[in-house]
Amino acid sequence: MYPDELRYTAEHEWVRATANGTVTFGITHFAQESLGDIVYVSLPQVGQALGAGDACGEVESTKSVSDIYAPIAGAVVALNGDLDAEPETINADPYGAGWMVELQPTDPNALEGLLSAAEYRALVEKA
Secondary structure (H helix, E strand, O other), X not given: OOOOXXXXXXXOEEEEEOOXXXXXXXXXXHHHHHHOOEEEEEOOOOOOEEOOOOEEEEEEEOOOEEEEEOOOOEEEEEEOOHHHHOOXXXXXXXXXXXXXXXXXXXXXXXXXXXXXXXXXHHHXXXX
């Protein structure tokens, strides 16, 4: 449910390092399950600079609207355009086809400050 190779934030985003030095991120299984059926996603602009913790988009579900937060500082290099037509992909595959944003990190070591899978698991078990 929370892949060990990913890093996590307390705001329920996951982060995956890529081979080319960028990172991709999206919302966790816990977040998508809490939201319910996702019907719309708003993402930042390609080229936009984000600070760690900046609100950079929204996820709208049948229950509520929630902000998406940048897990680390960086510049947006790609977006998952498939989510425009099929936002429910986040519910079905939050760690795969449901990815949201690809960033070029400002600090290549920024992932070290995020939660491990075990730490994130402990956090959501308290919720």
